[in-house]
Amino acid sequence: MINNILVISSNFTGHGHKSIAESLCEKFPKNGNIKVNIVDGFSLGGTTLLNVAKAYGPITRKSENLWELIWDISSIKPSIVNEIVELKIKDRFLNLLKETKPDLILTLHPNFNGSILNILEKYHIEIPFVTLIADLVSITPLWADPRADYIISPTQEAKYKCMGYGVPEKKIKVLGFPVRSRFYSRTYRFEKGIDCNSKKLLKCMIMSGGEGVGNMKKIAAILLENFNCTVKIVAGRNKALKNRLEKSLGKKYAGRVKVYGFTENIQDLMWDSDIVFMRGSPNVIMEAVACNVPLIITGALPGQEEENPKFVEKHKLGVVCESTGKIKDVVSNLISNNSQELNKIRRFQRVYANMDAAENIVNFILSVKDADFLVSKMDV
The missing domain is CATH 3.40.50.2000 (Glycogen Phosphorylase B;)
Incomplete structure (x- = not known):
């Protein structure tokens, strides 16, 4: 025993x-x-x-x-x-x-x-x-x-x-x-779907695992310039990145962007988001799926993460957009037609989540x- x-x-x-x-x-x-x-x-x-x-x-x-x-x-x-x-x-x-x-x-x-x-x-x-x-x-x-x-x-x-x-x-x-149980406590809040049309505020979240890597500044700027949105950025343990992002984005987009360091309550930020932009970190992917928030995968570490973007696409848990030049089109497609594609991703996530x-x-x-x-x- x-x-x-x-x-x-x-x-x-x-x-x-x-x-x-x-x-x-x-x-x-x-x-x-x-x-x-x-x-x-x-x-x-x-x-x-x-x-x-x-x-x-x-x-x-x-x-x-x-x-x-x-x-x-x-x-x-x-x-x-x-x-x-x-x-x-x-x-x-x-x-x-x-x-x-x-x-x-x-x-x-x-x-x-x-x-x-x-x-x-x-x-x-x-x-x-x-x-x-x-x-x-x-x-x-x-x-x-x-x-x-x-x-x-x-x-x-x-x-x-x-x-x-x-x-x-x-x-x-x-x-x-x-996945820790707290990520599942509101899993089915989107069963009826939501509508992120041009008049409604789109709530975006950008993160890249506990170490805070990736081109967060450019992604945030594209979103803030092209959509009626707010952006939450999680820089993880990367304090230097957090400081840079606060200085470069804070004044220009005051009130629309907030930068976080490493946080133990990441599920709260996910629940309050319509889309999460992230690297192909396995834990972060599965935590986002548990929170039932659509993913946009912007890249992956070589080696252990390199096949994760295809995994996300295969199971329809999100979409892949490794080029920042395509972010505007990808987001526009997801929220068009009363957020039809976003809600489709949520349905597949609820089926896959365990x-x-x-x-x-x-x-x-x-x-x-x-x-x-x-x-x-x-x-x-």
């Missing part, structure tokens, strides 16, 4: 891993006295790995080419990443196991799958090991270690990528993308039996 769970997450590589951990922790207490220990995997590597994690924000904001190179190297040689991380975290991780004595290990970050499995294997430690993929489509092979007892996939697309990396299908469980994903994941984790675990080990 699973009563004590060790969760390996990340605090500094964006906010998505923490959000997923929070969504699961909302559900664990409903199943009795379950003990959950959440640890930042990078902290197990001391200062060196923590500095690597903290570099994620600056790299993704300032050098997408460098990020793409890092992604490509880790995808081509995942064993090297596993060996380096294993070397750095081994001693602290073994001490952590002694302290916490978990019944199951759950990883939420790809860097700690193969590395931890290497340690468990070398020291003959048998603890059920489950991976929860935090990406939608473009997954690194670091997510797909066939030695894991189970891999929980948020989508069928990620499942097929796992199988392509050699993971047996029976080890992969497609259970949806876990408010039970976090609960289903928790129930599955708690259902992992010793017998399943032993069979899984024999299959490797």
